Amino acid sequence: MWSRQRGRLKPLCCGVEELRCRRREREAALRKARREQQLVSKRLLRDEALEEAEEGCVAMIFGEAEIQQFLQLAQRGTEEKEREGALVSLRRGLQRPETQQTFIRLEGSIRTLVGLLTSNQALLQLEAARCLHELSHSEQSAVVEACLPATSYLLTYLSGHSSDFIELCLYTLGNLIVESEAVRRQLLPQGIVPALAACIQSPHLTVLEALGYALSQLLQAKEAPEKIIPSVLGSTLPQHMLQLLQPGPKLNLGVAVEFAWCLHYIICSQVNNALLITQGALSTLGLLLLDLAGAVQRTEDAGLELLACPVLRCLSNLLTEAAAEAVGGQLQLRDERVVAALFILLQFLLQKQPSLLPEGLWLLNNLTANSPSFCTSLLSLDLIEPLLHLLSVSNVVSVLVLTVLCNVAEKGPAYCQRLWPGPLLSSLLDTLAFSDTEVVGQSLELLQLLFLYQPGAAQAFLQQSGLQALQRHEEVAQLQDRVHALQQTALHG
Amino acid sequence: MQLPPALHARLAGAPGSAEPLPVERDPAARTAPFRFAPRPVRFPREHDFFEEGDVQRHLYLQDVLMQVGGAPERPRVPEFTCQVAGCCQVFDALEDYEHHYHTLHRNVCSFCKRAFPSGHLLDTHILEWHDSLFQILAERQDMYQCLVEGCTEKFRTSRDRKEHLVMRHLYPADFRFDKPRKSRGPVMPGAAEQVLAEALGDDGVPSEGDAMEVCSEHVEPPPVPAGERRAYSHRCLARI
Numbered sequence: 105m106w107s108r109q110r111g112r113l114k115p116l117c118c119g120v121e122e123l124r125c126r127r128r129e130r131e132a133a134l135r136k137a138r139r140e141q142q143l144v145s146k147r148l149l150r151d152e153a154l155e156e157a158e159e160g161c162v163a164m165i166f167g168e169a170e171i172q173q174f175l176q177l178a179q180r181g182t183e184e185k186e187r188e189g190a191l192v193s194l195r196r197g198l199q200r201p202e203t204q205q206t207f208i209r210l211e212g213s214i215r216t217l218v219g220l221l222t223s224n225q226a227l228l229q230l231e232a233a234r235c236l237h238e239l240s241h242s243e244q245s246a247v248v249e250a251c252l253p254a255t256s257y258l259l260t261y262l263s264g265h266s267s268d269f270i271e272l273c274l275y276t277l278g279n280l281i282v283e284s285e286a287v288r289r290q291l292l293p294q295g296i297v298p299a300l301a302a303c304i305q306s307p308h309l310t311v312l313e314a315l316g317y318a319l320s321q322l323l324q325a326k327e328a329p330e331k332i333i334p335s336v337l338g339s340t341l342p343q344h345m346l347q348l349l350q351p352g353p354k355l356n357l358g359v360a361v362e363f364a365w366c367l368h369y370i371i372c373s374q375v376n377n378a379l380l381i382t383q384g385a386l387s388t389l390g391l392l393l394l395d396l397a398g399a400v401q402r403t404e405d406a407g408l409e410l411l412a413c414p415v416l417r418c419l420s421n422l423l424t425e426a427a428a429e430a431v432g433g434q435l436q437l438r439d440e441r442v443v444a445a446l447f448i449l450l451q452f453l454l455q456k457q458p459s460l461l462p463e464g465l466w467l468l469n470n471l472t473a474n475s476p477s478f479c480t481s482l483l484s485l486d487l488i489e490p491l492l493h494l495l496s497v498s499n500v501v502s503v504l505v506l507t508v509l510c511n512v513a514e515k516g517p518a519y520c521q522r523l524w525p526g527p528l529l530s531s532l533l534d535t536l537a538f539s540d541t542e543v544v545g546q547s548l549e550l551l552q553l554l555f556l557y558q559p560g561a562a563q564a565f566l567q568q569s570g571l572q573a574l575q576r577h578e579e580v581a582q583l584q585d586r587v588h589a590l591q592q593t594a595l596h597g
Numbered sequence: 598m599q600l601p602p603a604l605h606a607r608l609a610g611a612p613g614s615a616e617p618l619p620v621e622r623d624p625a626a627r628t629a630p631f632r633f634a635p636r637p638v639r640f641p642r643e644h645d646f647f648e649e650g651d652v653q654r655h656l657y658l659q660d661v662l663m664q665v666g667g668a669p670e671r672p673r674v675p676e677f678t679c680q681v682a683g684c685c686q687v688f689d690a691l692e693d694y695e696h697h698y699h700t701l702h703r704n705v706c707s708f709c710k711r712a713f714p715s716g717h718l719l720d721t722h723i724l725e726w727h728d729s730l731f732q733i734l735a736e737r738q739d740m741y742q743c744l745v746e747g748c749t750e751k752f753r754t755s756r757d758r759k760e761h762l763v764m765r766h767l768y769p770a771d772f773r774f775d776k777p778r779k780s781r782g783p784v785m786p787g788a789a790e791q792v793l794a795e796a797l798g799d800d801g802v803p804s805e806g807d808a809m810e811v812c813s814e815h816v817e818p819p820p821v822p823a824g825e826r827r828a829y830s831h832r833c834l835a836r837i
Contacts, residue, residue, distance in 0.1 A: 130659065134652045141643060222773050224712060226697035256768045263715035263746065266699035268692050275662070293766050298747025317658070329642070339747075365654060372642045397608055410657055413650040417640075424639040440615060444608040451598045459649040466638065466646075473635040476617035484615045486601040493598045511635045516621035549633040556623055585630035 141326075166197040171207055175216050178228065191220070191231035198238040201247075207239070208250040218254050226266075233272045240279035248283045255280065255291060259299040267308040274303075274314035281321045288325055292332065296322070301339040304348075309356050312348065316362020323369035333375045342370070342380060346388045351395035357407060360392075364414035371421045378427040386428060389419050390442055397445035400452040409457045412449055416463045423470040440481035443471065447487055450494070458497060465494075465504035472511040479512045483522040488512075492531045499540040506535065506546035513553040520557035528554075529564055536573040541582050548586040555593050562594045570594060717746065718774050725755070726778055744768075744775060 166174075174197075177190035197203040207213050220232035236258075240251050258273045277296070280287050303315055319341070322332055336342070345363045349355075367385070371377055377385075392415055400408050422428055450464045472478045482488060491509070495502050509528075512519050535547045554561040574591055577583045627634060640646045672690070679686045679694065681702045688694040704719040705712045708727045713719040721742060724731050734740050739751040741758040745766050752758040755777045762768040762775065 127656070130656060131652055134655050135648065138648050138651055139645075224701060226700040227693055229700060230693075230696055253769060256766075256772060260718070260774060261714050263717050264699060265703055265715075266696040269696055269699075290767050294768065295745035295747055295766060298745070302746050317661070361657075369642070372640065372647075374639075374641065394608065401605065407657075410653070413653065417647070417650070420637075421639050424637045438614045439612045441608055441610070441612060444604050447600060447604060448608065451600055454598050457653065460653070462646065463650060466640075470637040473637045476620050477614050480615045480617045483618070485604060485607060487604075490598050490600055510633050514622065514626060514633065514635055516619070516623075518618040518621065522618070546633075549631055552631045553626060553633070556626055589630055 164197060165200050165202045166194075166206065168206055168210055171197070171203070171210055171213065175213060178220055178232075179216060184225075184227070187225070188227050188231055191228060191235060195231060195235045195238055198235055201242065201244065204239060204242050204244070204247045208247055214250050214253055218257065221254060222257055230269060230272070233269060233276070237272055237276045237279070240276045240283075245284065248280065249287065251276070251280060252287065252290060256294055259291075259294055259296060262299045262303040267306065267311050270303065270306070271308075271310045271314045274311065274318045278314070278318035278321050281318060281325070285325070285327060288322070288327070288332075292335075297332075297335045297339055297341070301341050301344070304341060304344045309359055312356075312359045313362055316359060316366060320362055320365045320369065323366055323373075328369065329373040329375055333370055333373055336370065337376050337379055342367075342383055342385075346380075346383060346385060349388055349392055351391050355395070357411060361407070361410045361414075364392075364411055364418065368414040368417045371418050374421075377422060377425045381422060381425060381427040385418070386422055389415055389422070390439070393419065393449070394441055394445045397448040400448060409453060409460060412453070413460055413463055416449075416460075416467050420463075420467045420470045423467075438477055440478070440485065443468075443478055443481045443487070444485060446471070447485075447490060451490070454494070454497070461494065461497060462500050462504055465501060465508065468508050469504060469511065472508055476515055479515055479519060482508075482512060483519065488523060489527060492527055495531055495535060499538070499543055502535060502538070502540075502543045503546050506543065506550055510546065510550050510553060513550060513557065517557040520554055520561075523554070524558050524561060525564070529561075529568060533568055533570065533573050536570075536577070541580060544577055544580075544583055545586070548583065548590060551590055552586070552593070555590070566594050713774065718744070744772075 171194065174190045174194040178187050178194070181187040181190065198207060217232055217235055220228050221236065223229060223232075236251055236254055239247055242248050255277070258277055261273050262270055264270060277291070281291065300315060300319055303311065306312060306315075319336075322328065323336065325332060345366060348363050349360055349367070367380075367389075371380065371385075396408060396412055396415065400412075446464060446468055450461065450468075453460045453464055472482065482491070488509075491505055494505050509523070513523060532547050532551060535543055538544055538547075551565070555565075571591060571594065574587050577587050580587075674689060674691060676687050676689050677694075678684075679688070679697065679702075681698075684702070686697055688697065700714070701712050703712075704714065704716055706719060706722055706727070708723070711722065713722060721744065725741065731740060735753070739753050741752040741755050743750045743752070743758060743761060743766075745762070745768075748766070750761060750765075752761060755775070759770070759772075759775060759777070762772065763770050768775075
């Protein structure tokens with residue numbers, strides 16, 4: 105059973121259409137950032153525009169004198185509620201960049217805040233932590249870096265027991281981590297990896313989700329493959345992560361999403377994937393894939409694609425490791441339920457998020473490339489026709505579909521026989537009408553295999569005006585040789 | 598995309614695989630100009646192939662992070678008092694109480710009543726402050742353990758350890774959970790003057806928000822007028 109943690113939705117001030125438009129803008133900004141390899145940046149973590157819309161309702165700009173007052177009241181006030189109230193007001197003010205600037209320039213302000221953070225007044229501690237969190241969220245480096253004196257305490261508190269407080273510390277750390285390499289250069293020697301390794305044993309879902317977030321930001325850093333991932337792999341973190349990804353009644357979607365992404369960043373950095381395989385990563389992820397396929401059938405739950413994506417990536421990359429061959433005997437790698445699950449997910453992605461189809465097909469390629477067993481499963485489970493159905497989605501998808509079909513066809517006559525007759529030929533004739541060179545090229549490769557292994561294929565091709573379909577590509581540089589070769593084979597056998 | 602109806606049943610069925618069909622390759626298959634060879638593909642971190650999924654991931658993160666950080670609405674309950682002896686703090690929300698309890702009462706040294714943020718720091722404190730065997734051993738070997746979890750270094754004196762914390766781990770020099778003891782010998786319970794000196798700090802001025810030095814039991818709080826229930830600020834050394 106999949107559980108979703110309690111939502112924390114704030115009321116939004118705009119309408120649905122505006123939201124959609126906003127989302128498109130955000131997507132465009134993210135896409136641009138990714139191309140510039142700036143995807144992990146503070147600026148993108150907080151949606152500015154939405155913030156401004158809310159600001160008018162909540163925060164005011166405070167000047168030096170007011171900030172001083174709040175701090176003094178928080179420190180030395182007589183009434184408990186008064187002291188807390190002062191910090192709450194301060195925190196609201198700190199949502200504004202102007203107030204943040206004034207705050208950090210005020211002498212002793214951070215010191216006082218850290219003092220309140222480490223005080224024995226529990227509720228003041230919490231509010232002080234929230235103030236710090238606001239600061240950590242800032243887009244201005246000076247403000248974020250003003251939080252650095254607090255990091256040793258934030259890390260210390262990760263070994264505590266108060267789940268709300270720890271959660272806050274983790275999100276704050278996550279923001280700091282994203283800020284700059286300089287910040288990470290302080291956090292690493294301060295022991296952030298062992299602190300996270302200790303904290304990941306918490307039973308609280310909110311803590312785990314926050315930890316996964318912070319860790320994923322750490323692993324996404326540019327210098328992670330050299331400076332961070334080795335120590336993460338050397339800790340107990342991977343084992344705990346895999347445990348949290350095990351399917352079962354305790355699996356929580358929000359938590360699983362975070363740690364699946366953590367695993368993805370580790371695996372695609374290719375530091376020591378063999379180690380992860382010995383710890384059972386392939387097995388766990390395979391079972392998780394099966395579970396996901398079951399879940400998409402049962403629920404309309406928004407968000408399963410958020411988990412599917414990193415799981416698909418992890419499995420695909422892990423399958424390329426030599427160590428994967430060694431554990432090939434393990435059930436999951438031969439189990440044809442994996443293929444069934446993958447197709448159920450492909451169908452789901454086609455409806456929900458077609459842009460993620462390539463990732464699913466990538467896994468299908470890696471599963472079938474060197475596996476007669478999985479190629480046979482594709483045939484025996486009647487999955488060729490559904491596969492052909494995907495040919496019209498996009499060029500990238502088409503190339504991948506054709507590649508998978510080639511994986512099957514190249515294994516010889518016994519396989520091609522099962523691909524024939526059926527809709528394959530007409531699908532190929534359709535793809536030959538594409539203008540994309542890669543799609544056509546892959547179609548030609550598949551045709552060659554069919555002509556070679558399936559008697560009657562060339563003839564059927566001719567009868568369906570295959571030659572005309574080939575003709576249009578006779579002048580294309582990358583395709584010429586193969587087109588001519590096929591024309592020869594079709595005509596002369 | 599229509600899936601064969603038997604597929605869902607297959608997923609729910611037993612693990613296993615089909616007997617693979619015989620593989621029989623013709624060498625003509627891979628001759629020029631044809632070049633197809635099946636191969637598993639791997640993509641590194643920054644590859645463009647990941648763009649779509651990465652963008653979706655970050656859209657999700659933006660939504661999540663927008664919701665973090667504000668004080669969540671807490672269900673209010675009728676006011677209740679902390680049940681720990683000597684503590685009169687009042688609460689109207691369970692989460693607030695949880696935090697209070699963990700901060701002040703969970704990792705408390707039974708000798709000197711100081712509270713610590715974690716069991717790890719409490720254990721270290723007890724060992725170094727209240728264990729006479731520790732003192733004896735410390736004369737002959739490195740006993741002061743580094744406070745950072747995962748670091749196994751040990752030191753001869755607490756000063757050496759502090760230096761290590763600062764130099765190696767970039768800790769602040771005035772890290773509040775590493776206060777050195779002022780006197781030799783274990784601190785005995787009831788040593789109120791000792792505790793007083795510690796909590797006041799070097800300049801004798803009570804500093805608000807100072808280290809977790811709670812002494813809740815052996816110093817009498819001033820009597821609360823009957824009929825008045827106020828949230829209690831639990832500092833035994835305040836207003837001197």
